[in-house]
Amino acid sequence: MNWQSFIFGQLSWSDLPHQWFTIGGTGAIFTMLAAVALFLTITKRWQWLWTNWLTSTDPKKIGVMYLVIAFLMFIRGGLDALMIFAQQVVTVGPGYLGAQHGYLDANHFQQIFTAHGDIMVFFVTMGFLFGLINLIVPLQIGARDLAFPFLNSLGFWLYVAGAILINMFFVLGGEFAATGWLAVAPLSELQFQPGVGVNYWIWSLQISGLGTLIGGINFVVTILKMRAPGMTLMRMPMFTWTSLMSMLLVISIFPILAMTIALLTLDRYLGMHFFTLNNAGNQMMYWNLIWMWGHPEVYVLIIPAFGIYSEVVSTFAQKKVFGYPSLVAAAGLITLLSFTVWLHHFFTMGAGADVNAFFGIMTMYIGIPTGVQIVNWLLTMFRGRIRFYSPIYWFFGFISTFTFGGMAGMLMALPPVDFQIHNSLFLVAHFHTMIVGGALFGIFAGFTYWFPKITGFKLNEKLGKYVFWTWLVGFFVSFVPLYILGMMGATRRMDHYSPSTGWQYLFLVSLIGALIIVVAVILQVVQLVVSIKQRKQLRDTTGDPWNGRSLEWSTPSPVPFYNFVVIPQVNSRDAFWEMKQQKNKIPVRYEDIVLPKNTALGIYLASFLFLFGLAMVWQAILFAIIGLVGAVVCVIKRTFAEDTEYVLPAAEVAKLDRQYRLAV
Amino acid sequence: MRNIQSGSLQSEIDNNDKTTLGFWIYLMTDLVMFGVLFATYTVLRGNTFGGPLDRQVFNLPFALVETLILLTSSFTCGLAILAMQTKNKTQVLMWFVITFLLGLSFLGLELNEFNKLISEGNSWQRSGFLSAYFSLVGTHGLHITAGLVWMGICLVKVWKEGLNSSLSRKLTLLSLFWHFLDIVWIFIFTIVYLLSGI
Numbered sequence: 001m002n003w004q005s006f007i008f009g010q011l012s013w014s015d016l017p018h019q020w021f022t023i024g025g026t027g028a029i030f031t032m033l034a035a036v037a038l039f040l041t042i043t044k045r046w047q048w049l050w051t052n053w054l055t056s057t058d059p060k061k062i063g064v065m066y067l068v069i070a071f072l073m074f075i076r077g078g079l080d081a082l083m084i085f086a087q088q089v090v091t092v093g094p095g096y097l098g099a100q101h102g103y104l105d106a107n108h109f110q111q112i113f114t115a116h117g118d119i120m121v122f123f124v125t126m127g128f129l130f131g132l133i134n135l136i137v138p139l140q141i142g143a144r145d146l147a148f149p150f151l152n153s154l155g156f157w158l159y160v161a162g163a164i165l166i167n168m169f170f171v172l173g174g175e176f177a178a179t180g181w182l183a184v185a186p187l188s189e190l191q192f193q194p195g196v197g198v199n200y201w202i203w204s205l206q207i208s209g210l211g212t213l214i215g216g217i218n219f220v221v222t223i224l225k226m227r228a229p230g231m232t233l234m235r236m237p238m239f240t241w242t243s244l245m246s247m248l249l250v251i252s253i254f255p256i257l258a259m260t261i262a263l264l265t266l267d268r269y270l271g272m273h274f275f276t277l278n279n280a281g282n283q284m285m286y287w288n289l290i291w292m293w294g295h296p297e298v299y300v301l302i303i304p305a306f307g308i309y310s311e312v313v314s315t316f317a318q319k320k321v322f323g324y325p326s327l328v329a330a331a332g333l334i335t336l337l338s339f340t341v342w343l344h345h346f347f348t349m350g351a352g353a354d355v356n357a358f359f360g361i362m363t364m365y366i367g368i369p370t371g372v373q374i375v376n377w378l379l380t381m382f383r384g385r386i387r388f389y390s391p392i393y394w395f396f397g398f399i400s401t402f403t404f405g406g407m408a409g410m411l412m413a414l415p416p417v418d419f420q421i422h423n424s425l426f427l428v429a430h431f432h433t434m435i436v437g438g439a440l441f442g443i444f445a446g447f448t449y450w451f452p453k454i455t456g457f458k459l460n461e462k463l464g465k466y467v468f469w470t471w472l473v474g475f476f477v478s479f480v481p482l483y484i485l486g487m488m489g490a491t492r493r494m495d496h497y498s499p500s501t502g503w504q505y506l507f508l509v510s511l512i513g514a515l516i517i518v519v520a521v522i523l524q525v526v527q528l529v530v531s532i533k534q535r536k537q538l539r540d541t542t543g544d545p546w547n548g549r550s551l552e553w554s555t556p557s558p559v560p561f562y563n564f565v566v567i568p569q570v571n572s573r574d575a576f577w578e579m580k581q582q583k584n585k586i587p588v589r590y591e592d593i594v595l596p597k598n599t600a601l602g603i604y605l606a607s608f609l610f611l612f613g614l615a616m617v618w619q620a621i622l623f624a625i626i627g628l629v630g631a632v633v634c635v636i637k638r639t640f641a642e643d644t645e646y647v648l649p650a651a652e653v654a655k656l657d658r659q660y661r662l663a664v
Numbered sequence: 665m666r667n668i669q670s671g672s673l674q675s676e677i678d679n680n681d682k683t684t685l686g687f688w689i690y691l692m693t694d695l696v697m698f699g700v701l702f703a704t705y706t707v708l709r710g711n712t713f714g715g716p717l718d719r720q721v722f723n724l725p726f727a728l729v730e731t732l733i734l735l736t737s738s739f740t741c742g743l744a745i746l747a748m749q750t751k752n753k754t755q756v757l758m759w760f761v762i763t764f765l766l767g768l769s770f771l772g773l774e775l776n777e778f779n780k781l782i783s784e785g786n787s788w789q790r791s792g793f794l795s796a797y798f799s800l801v802g803t804h805g806l807h808i809t810a811g812l813v814w815m816g817i818c819l820v821k822v823w824k825e826g827l828n829s830s831l832s833r834k835l836t837l838l839s840l841f842w843h844f845l846d847i848v849w850i851f852i853f854t855i856v857y858l859l860s861g862i
Contacts, residue, residue: 221682221686251693255694255696255697255700259696260700271789272789273792278713279790280711280793281711281792282711289703640817
């Protein structure tokens with residue numbers, strides 16, 4: 001091995017951006033970075049950013065940062081989606097930009113839908129959810145912090161490192177995995193994907209997955225150990241319950257993902273034969289392993305959304321949630337059953353009628369607890385006095401969309417039917433209905449609902465309703481044609497089809513739908529900007545703008561960094577509602593508060609792992625060693641760090657509390 | 665943290681409690697990872713691709729010696745924790761040094777076995793079976809290595825600073841980790857080595 005490959009691995013000058021999309025991507029990344037840097041320099045905010053945000057261990061700050069990154073990635077993944085739709089419309093005509101059909105060649109098209117899937121699942125939906133959980137769960141359980149504040153910061157920064165790494169192929173290499181979002185073997189093996197594309201996939205997901213796992217452990221311990229006195233498990237708010245279940249899923253399945261990716265890595269880097277075609281590898285094992293992670297993963301995304309809907313419905317119907325124990329039981333059952341259905345992703349593999357029948361029936365079983373939840377929400381509204389604010393609009397949108405998509409899912413749970421529509425656009429339409437109509441609408445509901453708690457002012461209500469309607473219409477216009485196309489035999493991941501199929505007009509409708517969604521997203525940004533401008537009028541002076549029921553509404557808005565002056569005593573479900581009914585004032589007795597110090601070690605550790613990941617993509621051994629050693633040193637340093645907490649004296653708390661009350 | 669206030673003592677107990685639970689959960693996630701490796705090994709056991717079968721490459725008495733060494737190290741690790749509870753620094757150091765040496769010799773034996781296999785032309789590139797074998801046992805070996813590094817650092821700290829509460833907590837977690845690796849090894853011994861004899 002010569003010194004050059006020891007330092008730089010396979011990296012060479014020709015890997016710098018030279019295609020139109022890599023130049024565009026790199027240009028966009030550096031322009032944004034430069035703009036941010038310029039803004040920070042002009043407003044002299046570097047120090048502020050570093051101490052108040054980046055190094056913070058406050059879950060509320062980390063939550064906001066999750067939301068910001070997830071939104072950026074949402075734009076990124078959305079551009080991919082537009083490119084996919086556009087290609088499918090123009091592909092029947094002549095080729096442009098050197099492509100044979102449409103404007104993207106087949107390989108590039110494959111990379112785009114791969115990136116779209118990975119980004120939307122790992123960095124958008126997961127990011128939004130972790131953001132909301134960080135923001136709200138500690139408040140709902142009456143805690144001042146998480147169990148492991150440093151690990152929370154570290155988990156966030158690993159997520160960021162993964163998010164940067166998945167975009168690094170623009171700058172170095174110009175190639176992402178052309179395999180589909182799960183990089184199924186043997187397609188992802190060296191034999192078929194000799195470039196660095198799959199390596200980017202591997203290291204980006206491995207690093208961000210580690211962050212997710214750390215976050216999962218952190219929230220399970222937090223929810224189990226740090227609830228306010230009196231808050232038994234069956235008194236927890238629904239969002240806390242569903243977050244707990246989602247995080248239990250995370251800690252059960254993310255190790256499977258980590259190990260599956262590791263095995264693929266060993267195949268590609270050390271010439272092992274887990275999933276290869278030669279030397280007796282077993283390709284179907286990859287499918288089994290990745291879906292043992294992958295199916296529960298979609299429940300990781302949807303279950304917290306169920307919790308958000310429960311909160312929103314009961315708050316805006318002004319009733320306690322109907323059948324709380326059955327809602328908890330249903331969510332728990334969904335959590336458990338999610339482990340028993342993975343094979344429905346490949347009924348066509350040929351496992352035989354008995355195996356397929358088992359997994360088909362288990363899949364249909366999941367419909368039962370889901371149906372229970374839907375009935376619970378509907379009955380919560382029954383005879384309630386519903387106040388029509390935008391969060392509950394999202395719920396209405398969800399319940400129709402989700403039931404619709406769920407029926408399509410039931411259809412596909414039948415193995416004989418699935419053989420007909422397997423890997424067709426029908427499937428693509430189904431899971432987008434579930435993830436957009438279920439998880440994403442839930443995230444928007446939660447975002448609108450909890451926005452005043454975080455910022456101190458509400459979002460503009462009128463624009464919120466516009467956003468909702470545009471999103472809903474755009475979604476259906478965009479995805480209903482895909483159901484039809486799937487029925488007509490259009491397969492997913494298709495960069496070209498014959499004009500004689502007559503599919504083009506349906507793809508065109510889809511593209512129009514996607515453009516309506518673009519308008520919706522623009523409206524969302526406008527809503528945010530307008531709301532910030534009108535923050536004086538929209539100000540939440542009570543801390544309880546929606547007449548809420550759970551503990552987060554007992555704090556002032558925005559929430560002080562110590563969350564609670566006095567840790568509340570909980571006597572029932574809907575703890576805050578009960579306090580309001582009984583006019584129970586929490587007696588104010590100021591006490592010393594122990595809080596975690598800021599730490600930059602999470603950033604350093606994640607940076608070293610990022611360096612390690614990037615170096616491993618290119619097999620640049622020297623930098624990989626530097627990254628790994630640096631990361632290990634950071635871990636050791638943190639393990640023996642003693643001075644990680646500080647005490648906020650009671651007098652100081654009293655002063656701050658008076659200020660907050662005055663501001664209110 | 666300042667330990668003057670009575671509240672802080674409570675918070676230290678709480679922190680211990682949380683850390684222990686968190687560490688247990690981490691161990692369980694690690695167990696899931698090993699679960700994947702065990703499943704993989706079971707699936708690929710017969711995929712030898714014309715290469716050696718498992719009974720042709722494994723030496724049972726050798727594996728038994730490895731097992732006994734690791735089990736003994738787990739026992740000495742337990743003795744160290746007992747000594748820690750009586751605040752006997754010398755004994756803690758002594759038992760952990762013995763544990764460390766036993767762990768190191770286990771690792772040496774394992775590397776020796778790997779080396780032998782590779783020199784006979786049966787490396788992880790030979791077949792799916794050997795890939796699975798090297799990965800499963802190698803992952804365990806990596807964990808042992810990490811445990812040894814951790815133990816080494818803790819030993820130096822104990823030797824220098826004595827048995828303070830934070831070090832005691834770390835040693836307790838380390839012993840959990842060590843026993844966990846022992847249990848995983850018992851499964852490796854059964855599924856990889858003993859089953860190869862049948």
